[in-house]
Structure formats: C-alpha cells, structure tokens
Amino acid sequence: MSGGAGPLRPEARVVLLLHGGLDNLSGKTGLALLRYRPGPIVAVVDPRHAGASLEAVTGIERAVPVLGSVAEALPLGPEVAVIGLAPSGGQLPADVRADVAAALRAGLSVASGLHSRLGADPELAALRRDPAWIWDLRQEPPALAVAAARAAALPCRRLLAVGSDMAVGKMSACLELLAEAGRRGLPARFVGTGQAGILISGAGVPLDAVRVDYAAGAVEAAVLEAGRDLGPAGQLLVEGQGSLAHPGSTATLPLLRGSQPTDLLLVHRAGQRHIKGLPALPLPPLPELIAAVEALAALGRPDGLRPRVRAIALNTAALEPDQALRESRKLGDATGLVCADPVRQGAGQLLDALAPGEGGACPG
Structure with missing residues (x-):
C-alpha cells in the first residue's frame, strides 16, 4: 500500500511504537500524534520509560499508558501499530522490528513513515493477516506531473509555513491554527507534507520521497485536492518542510x-542563532530571511501576487513562560509582525493576523 491518502481511520485504536524516542527529537512523529491526533491512542511502547507517566516525561496532557512491549498493549484492543520514530536515515531499528512483527502476528495493521518499506520486507509481509494492512506512507505518489502553478486558480487562501531551520515547529503551528479556526467555525484544512502530518490528517504528500523534478507537482496535486471545494473564506494550511537557510534542505522551493x-507564516525557535548542529552556519537576521522568502514566493506565479510573511510563530519550548512572552514581544517589535507561540500562547493572534484585509498578498 503506497503513500498519499491512507487507510488509517480517524477512529482507529492506535498503539504507538516510540522505542527510546519519548523524551527526544527522534520521537517527534509519535509526540506529534500524541499532541494532535484526535482519535484514540491506547498505549505507547517505549521500554526505556515503561511505567512512567506520559505527562511527566513529555509534558503532554493525555492519559495514555507507557508500556514495555506490544504484547503488553494487546489487552487494550489496539487495531493499528504506528511507528512514531524518525531515526537518522529512516531505517527500522531492530527493537522496533521485533514489536512490528509481534503486532502483525496478533492481526494488527501497521503504519510507517520510515524509508524502510515494511510491505516489501518478505518476513514482515508474510506475517500480515487479512484484512490487516501495512501502510508505507513514505512513497512517491503515482501519476505525478510537473507543476504548472495550477493552485493559483483556487479561490481559497493558502498559507505556507516556512522555517528558519528544520524541526522548529512548522507542522505544530499549522495544526494549532487549524484547531483555532475550528473553534471559530471558520473553514480550514491542513495539507500534510511529512510523515507526522500525514499520519495525523490521513492524507497528504510525503515530500522527501518525491523525485525533485516532480516535487512541486506533487505538492500542487495535494493542494488542489484539499482545496477544490474551499471558497474564498477558506484557509488551506500547508505544512512546511526544511528551511532556505539550511544547506541540506531542498524542500521550501x-x-x-x-x-x-x-x-506566509515564518516559524522560528526563540534564541536560535545558527543552524542546529552546524554552529559555523549562522542564521540570517529574520528581516533578511523574510525578504528572501517573499522574493522567491513572488516568482513563478500567474496571478501577479507577492505573498507576505503575515506573522511569526515562535517556538519557546525551551523558555520559562515569562521569558517566552518577553521574547515574543521583542521579536514582534523588531519585525513589526504579530509574534506568538501558538502552542503556549494560543494561535488566536496569529489567525487574526491572517484575516483578509490585514496586509498579506498584494500585487507585485
């Protein structure tokens, strides 16, 4: 079963495989599901933290037990085992493989966003029992075409989250905006472009699995599908990937x-001065990065618009609450833009800044 729209139903009972990832960025996919998946998650499997409080380890307020194995989770009635890890290289770790095999033997389906294709693994494929499925979502969609700016004809507004670096919270910002729009009764949809976003929403495009010639076309197809019946009042929230400032990233274009x-929504980690893990590569001043993103966004368009960065979503997870508020105000004053942490301070200010008539896209 390939990527794109997948078989993971919103109401499916999930056991989340997070071996060793509950307290670090290797588990960011699973942590995102714990924070944002509305459907049931019956257990988390992480032998390192078995028996611990999920909230104590992660800060996520969700009543989910942390167990040592899939076998321990079976009495809770899971239907799907979801791999919540994003390890370096995207390969399946040996300890996770053992629990994937246990899940398949027990008749569970398996969803994976790893580069390792579980459905093509003879041993694992032989363990699958009908009607269970294996969903390897990180696969290039079929019938790709070269992009031709078709999304410009959609009547809805289209917000793209862009980051000053990788892993700064672009998906979280979009999902917080989606939730705030829902609370206000506003029409809005989310377009996932990475494994966590696709697992949460059930559809999207795994951008890092698409050949570069077709990457823009794959995004275009996903945006056209998600926005085809959204009117002018609708907001399409497109999950960003990578960063123009990162030497290893090609995703923003x-x-x-x-x-x-x-x-455009700029997403930035408070206090960050250089690319994470690459101290020799300083981040440009945010006004310079904003100008660069806006200039690129104005190219290759049939509508003559020059999209603007309308607000800054600030990741303040490493700061105390009073520090976070001061940093938001400081950055807002420096850029003249609304700046807030959508997770800690709410997405209301950001959504207000995106309202029609507040600036934004204008003729070039």
Missing part, C-alpha cells in the same frame, strides 16, 4: 511553487 501561497 517546491512547496512555494506547488502551493502558490497567498500568505
């Missing part, structure tokens, strides 16, 4: 081309 955004 196809997202700009494919989504033809009307608006």
Whole structure:
C-alpha cells in the first residue's frame, strides 16, 4: 500500500511504537500524534520509560499508558501499530522490528513513515493477516506531473509555513491554527507534507520521497485536492518542510511553487542563532530571511501576487513562560509582525493576523 491518502481511520485504536524516542527529537512523529491526533491512542511502547507517566516525561496532557512491549498493549484492543520514530536515515531499528512483527502476528495493521518499506520486507509481509494492512506512507505518489502553478486558480487562501531551520515547529503551528479556526467555525484544512502530518490528517504528500523534478507537482496535486471545494473564506494550511537557510534542505522551493501561497507564516525557535548542529552556519537576521522568502514566493506565479510573511510563530519550548512572552514581544517589535507561540500562547493572534484585509498578498 503506497503513500498519499491512507487507510488509517480517524477512529482507529492506535498503539504507538516510540522505542527510546519519548523524551527526544527522534520521537517527534509519535509526540506529534500524541499532541494532535484526535482519535484514540491506547498505549505507547517505549521500554526505556515503561511505567512512567506520559505527562511527566513529555509534558503532554493525555492519559495514555507507557508500556514495555506490544504484547503488553494487546489487552487494550489496539487495531493499528504506528511507528512514531524518525531515526537518522529512516531505517527500522531492530527493537522496533521485533514489536512490528509481534503486532502483525496478533492481526494488527501497521503504519510507517520510515524509508524502510515494511510491505516489501518478505518476513514482515508474510506475517500480515487479512484484512490487516501495512501502510508505507513514505512513497512517491503515482501519476505525478510537473507543476504548472495550477493552485493559483483556487479561490481559497493558502498559507505556507516556512522555517528558519528544520524541526522548529512548522507542522505544530499549522495544526494549532487549524484547531483555532475550528473553534471559530471558520473553514480550514491542513495539507500534510511529512510523515507526522500525514499520519495525523490521513492524507497528504510525503515530500522527501518525491523525485525533485516532480516535487512541486506533487505538492500542487495535494493542494488542489484539499482545496477544490474551499471558497474564498477558506484557509488551506500547508505544512512546511526544511528551511532556505539550511544547506541540506531542498524542500521550501517546491512547496512555494506547488502551493502558490497567498500568505506566509515564518516559524522560528526563540534564541536560535545558527543552524542546529552546524554552529559555523549562522542564521540570517529574520528581516533578511523574510525578504528572501517573499522574493522567491513572488516568482513563478500567474496571478501577479507577492505573498507576505503575515506573522511569526515562535517556538519557546525551551523558555520559562515569562521569558517566552518577553521574547515574543521583542521579536514582534523588531519585525513589526504579530509574534506568538501558538502552542503556549494560543494561535488566536496569529489567525487574526491572517484575516483578509490585514496586509498579506498584494500585487507585485
């Protein structure tokens, strides 16, 4: 079973495989599901933290037991085992493989966003029992086409999250905006472009699995599908990937081309001065980065619009609450933009800044 729209139903009972990832970035996919998946998660499997309180380890307020194995989770009635890890290289770790095999033997389905294709693994495929499935979502979608700026014809607004670095919270910002729009009764949809976003929403495009010539076209197809019946009041929230400032990232340009955004949201980690893990590569001043993103977003468009960065979603997870508020105000004053942490301070200010008539896209 390939990527794209997948078989993971919103109401499916999930056991989340997070071996060794409950307290660090290797588990960011699973942590995102714990924070944002509305459907049931019956257990987390992480032998390192078995028996611990999920909230104590992660800060996520969700009543889910942390267990040592899939076998311990079976009495809770899971239907799908979801791999929540994003290890370096995207390969299946040996300890996770053992629990995937246990899940398949027990008749569970398995969803994976790893580069390792579980459905093509003869040993694991032989363990699958009908009607269970294996969903390897990180696969190039079929019938790809080269992008042709088709998304510009959609009547809805299209917000693309762009980051000053990788893993700064672009997906979280979009999902917080989606939730705030829902609370206000506003029409909004989310387009997932990475494994966590696709697992949470059930559809999207795994951008890092698509050949570069078709990457913008794959984004375009996902945006057209998600926005086809959204009217002018609708907001399409496109999950960003990578960063223009990161030397190893190529994702921002196809997202700009494919989504033809009307608006941009900059996502930044408070206090970060250089690319994470690469201290010799300083981040540009945010006004310079904003100008660069806006200039690129204005190219390759049939509508003559120059999308603007409308607000800054600030990741303040490493700060105390009073520090976070001061940093948000400081950055807002420096850029003249609304700046807030959508997780800690709420997404209301950011959504207000995206309202029609507040600036944003204008003729070039």
